[in-house]
Amino acid sequence: MSGHSTYEPKNPVAKWFDKQLPILSMSHDFLVFPTPKNLNYLWTFGGILSMCLVIQILTGIVLAMHYTPHVDMAFNSVEHIMRDVNYGWLIRYIHQNGASMFFIAVYIHILRGMYYGSYKSPREILWILGVIILLLMMATAFMGYVLPWGQMSFWGAKVITNLFSAIPFVGDWVVTLLWGGFTVDNPTLNRFFSLHYLMPFMIAGVVALHIWALHIPGSNNPTGVSVKSGQDTVPFHPYITMKDLFAAIVFLILFAFFVFYKPNYLGHSINFEVADALKTPEHIVPEWYFLPFYAILRAIPDKLGGVLAMGGAIVVLFFLPWLDTSRVRSAKFRPIFRQFFWLFVINVFILGVVGANPAEGWWIIVGQFSTAYYFLHFLVIIPLVGMIENPKPLPASISESVLASQPKGEPAAQPAE
Amino acid sequence: MSTLDSHDSERRDFLYIGTGAFAAVGTAMAVWPFIHQMNPDASVKALASVELDLAPIEEGQSITISWRGNPVFVRHRTAAEIEEANSVPIEDLPDQDARNANLPEGTPATDVNRVIDGKDKFLVMIGVCTHLGCVPVGEAGEFDGWFCPCHGSHYDTSGRIRKGPAPENMPVPQYSYVSDTLIKIG
Numbered sequence: 001m002s003g004h005s006t007y008e009p010k011n012p013v014a015k016w017f018d019k020q021l022p023i024l025s026m027s028h029d030f031l032v033f034p035t036p037k038n039l040n041y042l043w044t045f046g047g048i049l050s051m052c053l054v055i056q057i058l059t060g061i062v063l064a065m066h067y068t069p070h071v072d073m074a075f076n077s078v079e080h081i082m083r084d085v086n087y088g089w090l091i092r093y094i095h096q097n098g099a100s101m102f103f104i105a106v107y108i109h110i111l112r113g114m115y116y117g118s119y120k121s122p123r124e125i126l127w128i129l130g131v132i133i134l135l136l137m138m139a140t141a142f143m144g145y146v147l148p149w150g151q152m153s154f155w156g157a158k159v160i161t162n163l164f165s166a167i168p169f170v171g172d173w174v175v176t177l178l179w180g181g182f183t184v185d186n187p188t189l190n191r192f193f194s195l196h197y198l199m200p201f202m203i204a205g206v207v208a209l210h211i212w213a214l215h216i217p218g219s220n221n222p223t224g225v226s227v228k229s230g231q232d233t234v235p236f237h238p239y240i241t242m243k244d245l246f247a248a249i250v251f252l253i254l255f256a257f258f259v260f261y262k263p264n265y266l267g268h269s270i271n272f273e274v275a276d277a278l279k280t281p282e283h284i285v286p287e288w289y290f291l292p293f294y295a296i297l298r299a300i301p302d303k304l305g306g307v308l309a310m311g312g313a314i315v316v317l318f319f320l321p322w323l324d325t326s327r328v329r330s331a332k333f334r335p336i337f338r339q340f341f342w343l344f345v346i347n348v349f350i351l352g353v354v355g356a357n358p359a360e361g362w363w364i365i366v367g368q369f370s371t372a373y374y375f376l377h378f379l380v381i382i383p384l385v386g387m388i389e390n391p392k393p394l395p396a397s398i399s400e401s402v403l404a405s406q407p408k409g410e411p412a413a414q415p416a417e
Numbered sequence: 418m419s420t421l422d423s424h425d426s427e428r429r430d431f432l433y434i435g436t437g438a439f440a441a442v443g444t445a446m447a448v449w450p451f452i453h454q455m456n457p458d459a460s461v462k463a464l465a466s467v468e469l470d471l472a473p474i475e476e477g478q479s480i481t482i483s484w485r486g487n488p489v490f491v492r493h494r495t496a497a498e499i500e501e502a503n504s505v506p507i508e509d510l511p512d513q514d515a516r517n518a519n520l521p522e523g524t525p526a527t528d529v530n531r532v533i534d535g536k537d538k539f540l541v542m543i544g545v546c547t548h549l550g551c552v553p554v555g556e557a558g559e560f561d562g563w564f565c566p567c568h569g570s571h572y573d574t575s576g577r578i579r580k581g582p583a584p585e586n587m588p589v590p591q592y593s594y595v596s597d598t599l600i601k602i603g
Contacts (some may be wrong), residue, residue, distance in 0.1 A: 120522055155551065159567065162550040177452070181461045182485040183545075191455065278544075279489040280551040282566055298568055303548055303584050359569050 005029050033053055034233035035240050038402050042116075043219065044247030045109040051248050052102040053207065060144075067147065069193035070207035071186045074149035075274040079091060094255075098139050101255050103289035106134060114320070117329030118220040124321040126213040131317045133206050138290070138314075140199040143192040145287060146184075150271030155284045157184045157192070163297075166307040183277060223401050224329025225394055227234040232398035245283075292348050292354030296358045299371035309371060316378045323378055325370050325386030333392040334377045337385050344377045378384040446511055461485075466603030468595065471539055479555050481544060484602050486542040488552050489590060490563075493601075494574060499537055501561060502528035502575035510586075513577050517589040528575045533594065541600065542576045543590055548583035563587070 005025035009015045018024040066085050068077040081088035110130070113119055119127035141312040146157040159177045165171040180187030218227060227233055258265065261315070266288060270281050286294050296313050300306040316323075347370050354367040395401035465482050469491065474480055479492040494502075507513055507525055514523060515530035525532050532540055544563075546553050551567035558564030559580060560573035570581030577586040592602040 030531070155567075159549040160553065162548075176457065177455045179457075180455055181457045183487045183550075186462065187462075202558045277486055277553060280553075280565075280567065284551070284567055298582075301582050303582055306582065358566075401502060 016141070030215075031235070031237040031241075033215065033218070033236040034227065034230065034412045035233060036227055036398050037234045037239070038221050038223065038398050039219065039240070039243075040222055041243075041247055042108065042365050043221075044244045045105050045112065046214075046391075047244035048105045048248050048251050049109060050207065051096060051251075052105055053200065053203060056095060056098050056102060057204075059091050059098060060197070060200065061093050063095055064193075064197060067102050067193075069147065069188055071149060071191050071275070074189060074293060076149060082390045090259070096177055097255065097263060097266065099144065100289065101251070102137065102256070103141070105251070106137060107289070109132070110317075111345065113220075114344075115331045116220055116222060117224050117324070117326070117331070117337075118322045120329050121321070122217045123213075123220065126210060126217075127321055128318055129206055129210040129213055131314070133203055133210060133315075135314060136199055136203045136206065140203065141198040141289070142194060143199070144408055146189065146192045147196065147411075148271060148273045149189065151273045151279075151281050152268045152284060153273040154184060154275030154277065154279055157188065159284065160286075161188075163310075166304040168304070180266045185277075220329065221398060222330060222332060222406040223395055223398055224333070225396075225398055225401070228397045250267070260371055261316070274314070285356055288356075291353075292351035293355070295351040295355035295367045296371045296374065299364075299367040309375075313374060314373070316375065317339050320378065320382070323382050326389065326391070328391040328394065331393055334385075334389055335392065336389045337382075340377065340381050340385060344374075347373050347377070434470075466601055468599060468601050470599050472598040476538070476540075481552075482602075484590065489539070490542055490555065490576070490587075491546040492540045492555070494538055494540055495576055497534060498561065498574035499528065500523070501578075502531075505573065505575075505577075510577055510579070512585045514586070515589070516586045518591040519589065519593075523580065524579055526575075531575045531586075533587060533592075536594065539600075540574075540576060541589060541602070542587045546570055546583055547578065547585040547587060548581070553587075577590060 005022065007025040007028040007030065009018050009024055014024055066077065066081045066088060068074060078092070081092050083089075085091075113127065113130070142160055146153045161175055161184060164174045164178065167174060175180075177187065178191075179185065180191060218233075221227075266402060268285070273281075285291070293310050293313055297306045297310040300309050326334060326337065328334055331341055349414070350366065350369045351374065354363050354370060357363045359367070395404065431462045434565060439525050440505035449595070467482065471491065471493070474491065474493045476493050477495050479489055479490060481488045498582055505528075507527060507576060510526050513526050517524060519533065522529055529537060531542075532538075544552050546565040546567065548565065548568055548570050551565050553563035553565040553570070553572060555563055558568055560571050562574045562576060562579075563572040564570070565572075565581070565583065568582050570583035571579050571581050572583075575586075576589075578584070592600050595601050
């Protein structure tokens with residue numbers, strides 16, 4: 001990707017074609033792209049995520065052929081998909097659980113980046129594009145959840161769109177614009193359907209930029225040490241393609257488990273009830289992947305404050321590359337940061353549990369404490385630890401670290417070059 | 418390269434800025450229909466008013482009707498509830514605006530300003546929590562009014578916010594008495 005390809009097709013037709021549209025040499029460069037040879041399985045989630053996006057788009061296009069975006073028919077058309085459409089149940093369950101699988105993969109992918117310092121120079125733009133993808137994914141998932149028009153769909157939509165009313169001066173105008181009426185109603189459902197169809201293609205566009213930005217510096221790796229020579233790398237194909245494929249199959253087993261054995265485990269039974277604009281369910285909660293952010297929203301006893309904190313929880317990710325003051329990328333060589341990283345992960349889980357429970361009693365206090373810690377991690381701990389920590393010595397190269405971890409007496413396996 | 422005299426460069430600057438401004442205004446005018454189409458359309462706005470007979474509502478009974486897709490609470494309040502609402506000093510209210518569409522903005526949120534004068538038994542308001550839009554539960558909460566189960570906002574017997582994250586009192590829609598017991602909302 002960086003610089004001109006050295007690849008020359010041998011076949012004269014291919015040569016003629018590639019000269020006018022260099023798609024062959026581009027694909028070739030993708031396949032031979034030098035990749036650090038020490039990547040672990042956490043690096044397979046990029047590929048898994050691309051697969052998730054393709055699955056969601058394919059199943060989504062099929063569902064759109066049978067779904068009706070109208071308040072009187074939406075709920076029934078989803079049941080029609082489940083009961084009447086050939087394999088409709090399968091395609092819908094793949095799409096429904098695919099959203100959860102997508103978020104499982106993206107959260108692992110993000111945490112991997114945070115652990116190994118993948119956001120640090122020269123990969124800040126790559127990281128920022130990733131955060132934009134996360135935001136687009138959240139918007140897409142939210143709008144998709146509204147489409148079945150169940151009770152949770154409706155009230156989730158109401159609460160989330162109402163968040164915008166907290167914006168000073170223009171808030172109410174924005175909310176009316178989103179609704180196209182005086183409340184969440186048919187115009188809202190219609191436009192959400194349109195946007196839910198559009199956004200995955202926007203995601204695909206940003207993913208293309210994300211991969212482009214990845215191919216300039218190349219992948220980070222578990223040591224965080226930059227590639228120094230050809231000794232440190234293997235070609236993307238077959239080494240990484242095969243590893244990614246294997247990981248994708250393992251991931252699909254988990255995916256299939258949910259689709260075939262626990263298709264509604266991650267959903268809410270109340271969404272089997274058709275939307276009622278006059279009755280709010282007793283306990284409304286978002287899907288699991290929004291729970292930590294929902295907990296942050298509720299932790300602040302002020303409307304605008306809560307909305308700002310929830311937005312800030314994502315916005316702070318944009319600044320992570322500059323908040324981290326450490327010169328060492330990988331947490332493997334950062335003994336103090338490594339502990340704080342796991343505290344951060346535990347804290348996000350606590351926020352998730354708080355978000356799933358009603359905002360009363362102890363949950364309020366735990367939620368406020370965890371919210372404070374979330375921001376403390378990014379705004380205080382990360383900058384400070386980077387300054388005071390004494391990192392462990394880094395290996396001279398990726399190759400050296402790989403050889404050092406080989407058992408003695410056995411020759412290190414070398415890729416054919 | 419010869420330098421332009423100042424007369425010429427001023428003309429070019431003017432043309433440059435003029436062209437840019439024209440393009441910007443043109444783009445904004447082209448974009449506006451695409452934004453405005455998302456606003457409530459004529460058919461939505463046509464659902465303007467609804468009439469309701471208050472006579473069958475017993476004292477202590479509440480009903481919920483739908484107006485413009487939103488729930489409207491109509492409560493026939495007991496004497497005790499009215500007294501409770503009247504006994505609150507206005508300084509104790511988080512939102513001291515009556516939020517009554519029938520009265521000018523900034524009217525103090527006394528109980529009498531939340532109803533129609535002389536008909537203070539009937540409280541009519543849009544039953545949407547001003548926090549994030551859930552429908553509060555009636556005869557609940559710490560102030561004997563309404564309680565929103567979503568994020569824990571408490572409203573009193575006048576529908577005024579007393580505790581919790583909601584910033585405003587529940588709004589009173591525009592309504593009037595067509596006859597002694599018939600109201601027209603909207």
